[in-house]
Structures are given as structure tokens and as C-alpha cells.
Amino acid sequence: MALDLAIYGYDTDIGKLVIETLEELKIDIGKLYPLSPLEGEFDAVALNGRNYMIEPVSSFDFSKAQVAMFLCPPDESKRLCGIATEAGCIVIDNSRRFSGDEKVPLVLPELNPYAVKDALERKVVIPPASVSAELALSLSVLHDEFGVARAQVTALESVSEHGRAGTETLARETTLLLNGMALEDNDFPAQLAFNIHTRIGDLSESGYSTHEEVVLHEVKRLLGDFERGFDFTSIQVPVFYGHTAVIHVELEEDVPVGAVEDAFNACKWIKVADKDELLTPVTHGINETKLLITRLHADPSSRRAFDFIVLMDNARRGEAYSCVQIANLLGKELNLIGND
Structure with a gap:
């Protein structure tokens, strides 16, 4: 059997990128159903040497698929999600519509793959926002090894955070x-072009932007509370792809910087750059499936504090990769895909 x-x-x-990642990771797909909002599209999508005809979503029978990915705006997810789940299909919803809903499983496959079991009953599962994944994956290494007491992050986010609207607008304005x-x-x-936005999303009464509140909430769900808190600021920069996060972290114990570097080097989803290497999201981050760590150094004011910068391909690694990994986990839970 295989996953439809x-x-x-x-x-x-x-x-x-999801289609590319399905092929790269060799996910065992039985049938692929590419769905369109339009009627009468006589075209096909290629996957693993086979062509799959595009079907209109308005007439699609979701009972034909065990899992559906919704890579769409929240209003379209709201219209379609109930139809899919009532047909018995499990939805991987990347629309951000469920970001604040504690009842919907939030899954970052490297950290909490077991949480997909809840999706079998709830019928909906969500991946974290790409920057939430970036922060949770990098901070989890230190939290598991030494304990994180406090983290303070400023993220420089590319316009692809807004999807094609962001990249096309930046290109046109430039x-x-x-x-x-x-x-x-x-x-x-x-x-957007040649400009920086000092926030992403609307400003809420808390003083954080709505986007920042989502990230704060998701990182807390994935890692729990830090003893002295977690603070996050997001800034929009005129870059097409690749998020860069500047992180200041305070650990729960005195640790030499070499031990922190060793912990990062031992992690399979992280690559630590050479000290004299100049990393950029464009040159190094794009199409990279690992998180890149650079500028790691101790804070001279404390033997427990460190600074470092993380780069990640937000579109491929942060979103597409997570969605495909979740689909693979669901396939295994449904006994449609063998365990490696």
C-alpha cells in the first residue's frame, strides 16, 4: 500500500517545492491528486515519472485521499477543510488559520513526531510557521543539552513569508x-523594495505584532516555557528567500562556548559554519535543508550567555519540508508507508 x-x-x-521534496525524500505515494480552484484545467503534474491530472477542488471526492495538504490562504482553508475532514481525509493545513488553536496538533517532525497521532482523531494537523520552526529547531539543541533559561530573538524575514504575493511585489517594485x-x-x-518594515502583521494591544504572537505561541507549544522567558521581534527585509535570526540565549548552567558548538555539530539538522566564512541567505541558505549556524560567541558579561545567527531556507526547509515529513508520518500511522 501507499499514501494517496x-x-x-x-x-x-x-x-x-512540496512536489520536489516528495521526490527528493522518496515518499511512497500511491496516487497524487493536484487540486485547482478552476474548472476545466486539462493539464497534469508530474511526480516520480508519472503524470497526475489536475482536478477541480469544487467537485473532488476527498474520500479518495487519506491525506490532503492545504497550501492556501485561510479563507480557502475555512471553506474546504470541513468538506475534506467529513469525508475522512486528514488535512495538513498550512494556511495559518489554526495557529492559535490548542486543540489542533502542531507538529514539527524533528521534535514531536508523536503528535501526529492526535491528528488521526482531530483530522487536522498544522506545521509551525517557518520562523517558528527555525527557532524551535535551533533552540531545542541547547534546551535539551543544557537547559535554556531565556532567549531573545530578532528575525530578519524574507518576503516569501507572504508567498508569491511577496516575491512578485518585491520583483515588480525593484x-x-x-x-x-x-x-x-x-x-x-x-x-517592500529597498525598504525595511519594522513589523510583520498588525500591531496588537500587547505591543507585539500578530505575526510575533503566533511565533511566541508556537515556540512555547514546541519547547515549553523558559525559566526567564522568550522574547521575539520580527522585521521584514527586502530579500526574496531565506530567514535570518539573531539569537541571544542564556543557559541554565555555566558552559564553555566549545560545548555549545559541539552540541550544534552533533545535531543532524544543523551545520555550523567555519568561523571566517561569511554566510548569507542568498548564497548559502537557499535549497539548504539544514539550518546554518554562524557568528557563535560567548557573551563576555556572563558564562551562561551566548550569541549566534541562524539562517534557513524558509520556503523549502521551513514549510515544504515540514509538510512532506508530516505526510510521511501520517502515512506510517495509517500503515500505508513502512517504517524505516
Whole structure:
């Protein structure tokens, strides 16, 4: 047997990366159902040497697939999720619609793969936001080894956090400005090209942005509370792909910087850069499935405090990779995919 998988949003930037990742990880897929919001698309999606015809989502029978990925905006997820789950299909929802819902399993496969069992009953499972995954994966190494007392993070997030709308807007604005032309109106609160946004999302009463609140909530769900707290600030930068996080961490015990580096080096999803290597998200982060650690050094004011920078391909590693890994875990729980 094999997993029958439906994908709504197969033609989005994340959807295309999901198809590539399914092939790269050699996930055992029986049938693929690429779903479109349009009627009458006479085209196909290739996977593992086979072509799968695109079907309209409006008439699709979700009982034909054991798992469906929704790589779409929240309003489309709201319209379709109930239809899929009532048909017995388990939904991997990447729309962020369920981000604050404690009843919906939040799964980061490297950290809590067991949580997919809850999805068998709830019928919905969500991956964390890409920057939440980046922070949880990097901080978990230190938390498991030494205990993290406090972490303070500033994330420089690329425009692909907003999907194709972000990358296309940045490209269009860059072209217009370089040619001395006026910018067009769009859905972003300010110019993206050659500019920095000091927050992502609306500002809430807490003083955090709505995006920051999601990340704070998700990291807490994945790692628990730190003794002296976790603080997070997100900044939008004019980069197409790749998130960069600047992290200050205080551990629960005195630790030499060499021990921290050894802990990172021992982790299979992390790569520590050479000390004299200049890392950038464009040159090194894109298409990299590991998190890249650079600029690791001790804080001279404390034997328990350290600073480092983490780079991650937010689209491929942060979103597509997590969605595919969750599908693989669900296939194993349903006894459709063998355990390695």
C-alpha cells in the first residue's frame, strides 16, 4: 500500500517545492491528486515519472485521499477543510488559520513526531510557521543539552513569508524603482523594495505584532516555557528567500562556548559554519535543508550567555519540508508507508 495524497495549492511556490521534496525524500505515494480552484484545467503534474491530472477542488471526492495538504490562504482553508475532514481525509493545513488553536496538533517532525497521532482523531494537523520552526529547531539543541533559561530573538524575514504575493511585489517594485517609475498600489502596508518594515502583521494591544504572537505561541507549544522567558521581534527585509535570526540565549548552567558548538555539530539538522566564512541567505541558505549556524560567541558579561545567527531556507526547509515529513508520518500511522 501507499499514501494517496491530495494537494490544494500545488501550483503555489510552496506547492512546487512540496512536489520536489516528495521526490527528493522518496515518499511512497500511491496516487497524487493536484487540486485547482478552476474548472476545466486539462493539464497534469508530474511526480516520480508519472503524470497526475489536475482536478477541480469544487467537485473532488476527498474520500479518495487519506491525506490532503492545504497550501492556501485561510479563507480557502475555512471553506474546504470541513468538506475534506467529513469525508475522512486528514488535512495538513498550512494556511495559518489554526495557529492559535490548542486543540489542533502542531507538529514539527524533528521534535514531536508523536503528535501526529492526535491528528488521526482531530483530522487536522498544522506545521509551525517557518520562523517558528527555525527557532524551535535551533533552540531545542541547547534546551535539551543544557537547559535554556531565556532567549531573545530578532528575525530578519524574507518576503516569501507572504508567498508569491511577496516575491512578485518585491520583483515588480525593484524593476519600477530602478527604471525611475512610480510604484503601484498593492496589499502591503509600505514599499517592500529597498525598504525595511519594522513589523510583520498588525500591531496588537500587547505591543507585539500578530505575526510575533503566533511565533511566541508556537515556540512555547514546541519547547515549553523558559525559566526567564522568550522574547521575539520580527522585521521584514527586502530579500526574496531565506530567514535570518539573531539569537541571544542564556543557559541554565555555566558552559564553555566549545560545548555549545559541539552540541550544534552533533545535531543532524544543523551545520555550523567555519568561523571566517561569511554566510548569507542568498548564497548559502537557499535549497539548504539544514539550518546554518554562524557568528557563535560567548557573551563576555556572563558564562551562561551566548550569541549566534541562524539562517534557513524558509520556503523549502521551513514549510515544504515540514509538510512532506508530516505526510510521511501520517502515512506510517495509517500503515500505508513502512517504517524505516
